[in-house]
Each structure stands twice: as C-alpha cells, then as structure tokens.
Amino acid sequence: MKRIGLDVGGHTITAGVVDFSRSPAKLLRSETVAAPSPRMAEPLVEAAAALVMRFAESGEECFAGMGLPGFVAKDRKTVARLTNYENCDGLALGDAVERRLAERGIRAKAAIENDANCAALGEGMAGEAVGMEDYVVLTLGTGVGAGIVSGGRLVRGAHGMAAECGHMALCGAELTGCGCGGAGHLEEAASADWLERRAKGAGLPADFKSLWQMRAAPEAEAIISPALEALARGIASITVTLDPEAVILSGGMSRADGLAEELAARAQKYLPEPFRPYFTLKTSSLSGEAAVIGAASLFRESL
Ligand SMILES: [Zn+2]
Incomplete structure (x- = not known):
C-alpha cells in the first residue's frame, strides 16, 4: 500500500x-x-x-x-x-x-x-529526535504549534487536543485576536502571521524573513523582541512541565539564521537552575x- x-x-x-x-x-x-x-x-x-x-x-x-x-x-x-x-x-x-x-x-x-x-512523529522517525523517547517539537510558522512525545508515545490528551502550546495564555488578556477565540495566546504574540500583520501596520516589510534581517533597526526590534520573549517563556514552560531531552524548532520561522540561539539564551533566564544544564534547543534539519x-x-x- x-x-x-x-x-x-x-x-x-x-x-x-x-x-x-x-x-x-x-x-x-x-x-x-x-x-x-x-x-x-x-x-x-x-x-x-x-x-x-x-x-x-x-x-x-x-x-x-x-x-x-x-x-x-x-x-x-x-x-x-x-x-x-x-x-x-x-x-x-x-x-x-x-x-x-x-x-x-x-x-x-x-x-x-x-x-x-505529525511533525513530532516525523522528527522521531527521520529527524532530530531519532532514538529519543521524550521530546517536544515546536512549529513556528503561520501559527505556533507543538507535538509532544513522552515515554515514546505521542501525547493526545483526553479529547485529542493535547500539546496546543500556541494557545498557552502566556500574554495579557489584551490580546484577543487568536483564531481559537481565547485571549492572551502565544500564537497571537509570536506567529509569523501576526508578526507580519504588525510589520505591515508599522510600514515595514510584511514578511518575517525581511523583518528578521532588519532586526537591528529599532522599529523592527520593537516588533520582534516581545515575540521572542513570549516564545522563550513558552519554551521554558514546556521544559519545566515535561522535562524533555530536547525541544526541537520546526517550521518556516525556525530557519531564520540565529533564531534558535537567540531563543535559547532568552529561555535560560526563565528556567529553574536544575533544568539549565540539560536544556537543549535544536532546529529541525528536515525542513518541511x-x-x-x-x-x-x-x-x-x-x-
Ligand atoms: Zn488561541
């Protein structure tokens, strides 16, 4: 077949x-x-x-x-x-x-x-998580998604909706635009779609790649930095909840040069000290x- x-x-x-x-x-x-x-x-x-x-x-x-x-x-x-x-x-x-x-x-x-x-299953079979039993894949693109493998099994939850980490309420209730109907969600703070909307509103190039390349400029940094902080809080929260071998970044945004290093540095300060020696943030090598x-x-x- x-x-x-x-x-x-x-x-x-x-x-x-x-x-x-x-x-x-x-x-x-x-x-x-x-x-x-x-x-x-x-x-x-x-x-x-x-x-x-x-x-x-x-x-x-x-x-x-x-x-x-x-x-x-x-x-x-x-x-x-x-x-x-x-x-x-x-x-x-x-x-x-x-x-x-x-x-x-x-x-x-x-x-x-x-x-x-699916990305988490794929990483386990052919990517960065081959041989791992406990890992999380965080997809950064149009939206923010996650897949969790714990004890060698994909975590699905009681209603099939586990690992919806893009909808973790890590931000204030003033963020009300997430397509799920909830407020304060990581996806609204940090997905490429939302960053591009903000860039367009500020008269900047409305694509993440261009925005990332000009991040040294204060007007671009003002959009990117809060998103990176929200992602770093998300990664730290996932890490303390699941104690994974690695968090693997996937999706279009994850391939931005230097993004993983920047997020890893920002996540460290949110982690309890006992987690810091083990904390591993990788970027998927499988592309899409x-x-x-x-x-x-x-x-x-x-x-
Ligand atoms: Zn949401």
Whole structure:
C-alpha cells in the first residue's frame, strides 16, 4: 500500500510518498501547491484529493494521512477547529477525502492529525529526535504549534487536543485576536502571521524573513523582541512541565539564521537552575519534510 502524507498549512500544502521500509523513513518524492482559495472546507477537500491523485494510480489502494493546522477531534476523522480555515468545524475531512477519491477510482483510507503532532512523529522517525523517547517539537510558522512525545508515545490528551502550546495564555488578556477565540495566546504574540500583520501596520516589510534581517533597526526590534520573549517563556514552560531531552524548532520561522540561539539564551533566564544544564534547543534539519513523514506514518494507527 502506498503511504502518502499531506502537510496542510495556511499558505501551502505539501504532499509526498514515504518509504517506511527504510530506517530512517524516507520521503521519496513530494510536491507543494498553494493552499486552496478561499481557505474553506470544500476547496480543502478538493485540494487534498487532487494532491493524493498526483501520487496514486487508478485502482491502487493507498493511505493518505493529513496533518492539519488546528484542533482535531479524538476520532482522528473530524476537524474540531482550523484557525486559518473557515467553515471546517465539525467537518469529517478524512471521510470526505476518501469519498472524493473513491469517485475517481482511488481506494484510499484517510486519517487526520494535528500538523505539529505529525511533525513530532516525523522528527522521531527521520529527524532530530531519532532514538529519543521524550521530546517536544515546536512549529513556528503561520501559527505556533507543538507535538509532544513522552515515554515514546505521542501525547493526545483526553479529547485529542493535547500539546496546543500556541494557545498557552502566556500574554495579557489584551490580546484577543487568536483564531481559537481565547485571549492572551502565544500564537497571537509570536506567529509569523501576526508578526507580519504588525510589520505591515508599522510600514515595514510584511514578511518575517525581511523583518528578521532588519532586526537591528529599532522599529523592527520593537516588533520582534516581545515575540521572542513570549516564545522563550513558552519554551521554558514546556521544559519545566515535561522535562524533555530536547525541544526541537520546526517550521518556516525556525530557519531564520540565529533564531534558535537567540531563543535559547532568552529561555535560560526563565528556567529553574536544575533544568539549565540539560536544556537543549535544536532546529529541525528536515525542513518541511517532518510533518509529511509523520502524516504518512498515521497508517500505523489506522490499521
Ligand atoms: Zn488561541
């Protein structure tokens, strides 16, 4: 059975075929397309099915695992909330994609999972967390997400929504714009989307890469520094809660030159002294591949 993983982002969707007969697992080929426009349920179903069809042949049986930027219900078929997509609450996305593919002659089994959880699974199989049993992947991009592996198992929680660290209330209640409906959340303080909105409002380049490159300028520093402090508090809070072997940064923002070193330095002051010798902050070397590999690996839990 061909195993296909999809990483659904706010701006792009990447899909690929993963070979799990190798160790570490290997992404054989992949393709990235723009996220559907508008970012709504029906275009999402169509985009996901169309991408699977690029890799699956007619009559072939395949597995399609999808990593989604938001909250996934415990049944791993139903979307609870996608903060960057409209009208997806309660959508049985896995079933909808299976049906769409069946109409086109592809026998597929589909499963969904939070994208950061997929990134955590992928890092464990092919990335920075190979051999680790306790680690956290923090995804920094359109939103802020996390995936926790504790004692060798992905932590899902009582309702399937564990590790939503982007929605930790680390900031004041004056932040009210998070797409989840809660206030004071790390995602609103520090995601690329929010930083770019603030940059645009200040007349600066509205892309994180440019903003990061000009961070020595006071007007850019005034936007970036509070975000780094919020992230550092988040990383320290995750560390004292879980005592991981490593926190691994993933996602587009994580590749900014010097970001991990800057966050590690800022996080140290928030950590209790006994944690400091063990504190390890790494940057993923898989680029965007971890979530695709992790999504494709969901077949193991869907058999
Ligand atoms: Zn939130």
